[in-house]
Amino acid sequence: MIMRNIIQIKSPATIANLVCGFDILGLALEEPYDIMTLEVVEKPGLEIIHTDNYQLPTIPEDNVAGAALLALLDDVKNAPGLKLTVEKRIKPGSGLGSSAASAAGAVMAASKLLDHDFSNEDLVKFAMFGEKVASGVKHADNITPCLLGGVTLIRSIMPLDIVKLDAPDLHITIVHPQIEVKTSDARQILKKEVQLKMAIKQWGNIAGLVAGFMKGDHALIGRSLEDAIIEPVRSILIPGFDEVKFRSKSAGALGGGISGSGPSIFMLNKDIETAKAVEQEMKGVYTKIGIDFKTYVTKLNTEGIKIIE
DSSP, rough: OOSSSEEEEEEEEEEEEETTTTTTEEEEEEEEEEEEEEEEEESSSSEEEOOSSHHHHHHHHSHHHHHHOOOOOOTTTTTOOEEEHHHEOOOTTSSSHHHHHHHHHHHHHHHHTTTTOOHHHHHHHHHHHHHHHHHSOOTTHHHHHHHSSSSSEEEEEETTEEEOOOOOOEEEEEEEEEEOOHHHHHHHTTOOOOHHHHHHHHHHHHHHHHHHHHTTHHHHHHHHHOOOSSSHHHHSSTTTTTHHHHHHTTEEEEEEEOTTSSSSSEESSSSSSHHHHHHHHHHHHHHHHHEEEEEEEEEEEEHHHHEOO
């Protein structure tokens, strides 16, 4: 049954990994976000239109949102023709979950438009087809917070087991240096084996971070935002990273690190005043280096994807 002929949604940016939780932790942001419109049309099949200037492919199989939608439509009998119009406000390659916003937004919009009773786990599985187009790997650490909002933990991919975590009200500062770090490249440089003592340290940080979120313990969150495995390798791809982190924490940030695979860097803060002070420190670093940048001061998005019409 089709309850309406058109739907428009806001699909939020996300931060994956949260420093120590590689491929298992993520959170949703209030800003930036994509605007996506899905409508029923007479022409059969799936048409994709981009109103942005990123020159993304519009052939459904090659498009992140298109691949996710095709996976969903395989489970829908007598599906109508659909047209998806995408206004991307999350820059591809920013490390802010641009591909997840497209994939998750598309399947959520289709589920509502077609009035189909898909579970959240179903939607995550469909959206992961889009992430595979983007990075070559089906991962869900951006998709799950995008769909569900807040902070999410992926306990398992096979079988899929998602846990939404309680979290305190956090203000988040982000700097996006205008350089390119491809997710596929950032994965290839990672070590394939990890020493046991480093793994133990990482497990302690992940457990501490989850506990910190659920207890609303800002100090514990700050102590746990350390990465012994991924960040030391990936940070070499991001000029100014160490200075941004040092100056941000000196300004009062709880902590932070690389957003996804980068190049964006995020910092979690207890209040808006600290978040704005951290923004000034970030601006100072990249102004000195001479690299163009964009900053955001935003909040934790507890709702995820929102229907706006």
